[in-house]
Amino acid sequence: MASALPLGEPAPLDGLLPPTAVISAHERSFGVYVHVPFCRVRCGYCDFNTYTASELRGARQVDYSDHAIAEIRMSRRALETSGLPDRPAETVFFGGGTPTLLPADDLVRMLGAVRDEFGLAAGAEVTTEANPDSVGPDDLARLADGGFTRVSFGMQSAVPHVLAALDRTHDPERIPLVVRWARDAGLAVSLDLIYGTPGESLADWRRSLESAIAEQPDHLSAYALIVEDGTKLARRIRRGELAEPSDDLEADMYELADELLAAAGYEWYEVSNWATDAAHRSRHNLGYWRGDDWWGVGPGAHSHVGGVRWWNAKHPAAYAERMNAGLSPAVGREVLDGPSRETERVLLLARIREGIDIGSLHDGGRREVAGLIADDLVDAKAALTGVLTLTRRGRLLADAVVRRLLED
Ligand SMILES: C[S@@+](CC[C@H](N)C(=O)[O-])C[C@H]1O[C@@H](n2cnc3c(N)ncnc32)[C@H](O)[C@@H]1O
Numbered sequence: 086m087a088s089a090l091p092l093g094e095p096a097p098l099d100g101l102l103p104p105t106a107v108i109s110a111h112e113r114s115f116g117v118y119v120h121v122p123f124c125r126v127r128c129g130y131c132d133f134n135t136y137t138a139s140e141l142r143g144a145r146q147v148d149y150s151d152h153a154i155a156e157i158r159m160s161r162r163a164l165e166t167s168g169l170p171d172r173p174a175e176t177v178f179f180g181g182g183t184p185t186l187l188p189a190d191d192l193v194r195m196l197g198a199v200r201d202e203f204g205l206a207a208g209a210e211v212t213t214e215a216n217p218d219s220v221g222p223d224d225l226a227r228l229a230d231g232g233f234t235r236v237s238f239g240m241q242s243a244v245p246h247v248l249a250a251l252d253r254t255h256d257p258e259r260i261p262l263v264v265r266w267a268r269d270a271g272l273a274v275s276l277d278l279i280y281g282t283p284g285e286s287l288a289d290w291r292r293s294l295e296s297a298i299a300e301q302p303d304h305l306s307a308y309a310l311i312v313e314d315g316t317k318l319a320r321r322i323r324r325g326e327l328a329e330p331s332d333d334l335e336a337d338m339y340e341l342a343d344e345l346l347a348a349a350g351y352e353w354y355e356v357s358n359w360a361t362d363a364a365h366r367s368r369h370n371l372g373y374w375r376g377d378d379w380w381g382v383g384p385g386a387h388s389h390v391g392g393v394r395w396w397n398a399k400h401p402a403a404y405a406e407r408m409n410a411g412l413s414p415a416v417g418r419e420v421l422d423g424p425s426r427e428t429e430r431v432l433l434l435a436r437i438r439e440g441i442d443i444g445s446l447h448d449g450g451r452r453e454v455a456g457l458i459a460d461d462l463v464d465a466k467a468a469l470t471g472v473l474t475l476t477r478r479g480r481l482l483a484d485a486v487v488r489r490l491l492e493d
């Protein structure tokens with residue numbers, strides 16, 4: 086089962102926001118995330134809010150786009166009535182789950198609703214995630230025609246025994262094919278990789294990186310495998326069927342990724358993300374890290390507008406029920422106070438290359454900077470220009486750096 090939603094106060098049934106959310110809204114960009122909570126099978130490591138056909142408890146995949154469109158229309162009214170200025174969507178991101186399990190026409194219709202309600206900014210970035218198993222050339226061409234600009238494929242590994250340990254069903258031979266179809270359709274391409282899978286050697290990881298690089302994607306994400314409680318992977322490790330991932334090996338794997346990617350012309354711009362150039366960074370994800378505003382549509386989706394966070398009913402059946410009743414699907418929310426917003430700002434900005442203005446840190450954080458440079462965790466040259474950016478070692482130990490920056 087997917088992990089639990091956070092606690093918080095109840096969210097209002099009309100979806101309206103408090104007046105604090107409006108302050109400085111014109112300085113923040115606006116994006117839309119659409120969660121598509123369906124997968125054909127669940128991968129053993131994944132605890133995302135996603136459901137296979139037998140877990141849907143009566144919710145129907147065919148009804149989903151209508152419900153999501155109803156939420157998009159509701160979101161526009163709620164923002165307007167709350168006093169937020171009109172802002173076109175700079176980015177739209179369809180994630181999951183497996184958005185490409187829905188017909189491409191459904192994805193295009195949902196994007197059309199975002200365009201009707203908010204407008205799309207000139208040059209807007211419109212991404213869908215896709216499982217290599219569930220996408221064909223016609224789907225990708227239809228998405229590109231309908232306004233999508235980018236596709237992110239869950240490649241994970243090029244090595245069959247690693248894919249098997251992850252319970253992935255796709256054939257690694259399919260990756261060159263789906264990448265070519267996406268390119269032919271005119272879409273920018275991103276590939277997701279996972280490292281630290283039980284049984285994966287440094288040589289296996291090198292093979293995955295080299296295969297991914299050979300496809301010349303515009304963007305690459307490499308995530309350290311998280312063993313999430315309650316997953317099949319966690320159970321198999323507990324029973325001793327699979328080895329626990331080793332921290333030292335994962336550190337070596339991160340270093341190898343950064344070395345090979347840099348040599349192939351990819352620049353890191355977030356701890357787990359690399360792109361060929363600034364134009365191919367994920368603007369949608371940068372919006373999250375910079376604390377911009379976004380509306381998250383769909384079951385369990387999270388939203389953030391001006392320091393107010395809220396989250397929707399988690400199960401597709403509960404979500405469908407709220408939408409059918411014409412109610413906001415939000416079930417909980419949190420209005421962040423000044424100190425919590427500052428903690429979040431440091432936590433998120435520290436992870437990205439553009440970093441944090443050192444002068445904006447509180448006294449305790451500023452005092453730590455010299456020590457962090459001495460420990461080779463923070464880039465000395467950037468610090469001279471007043472910006473705190475992590476070194477490679479700092480990126481490996483990002484959580485520890487953030488803890489030091491937040492110390493009093
Ligand atoms: C929603 S999935 C991508 C699209 C599609 N569902 C797929 O898997 O091909 C988002 C990405 O999250 C990453 N991910 C999911 N669970 C993870 C875990 N436990 N540890 C590390 N990365 C994970 C995977 O790289 C995956 O590609």
Ligand code: SF4
Nearest residue numbers: 124127128131181182
């Ligand atoms: S296909 Fe993607 S979202 Fe679905 S279970 Fe696998 S990793 Fe998770």
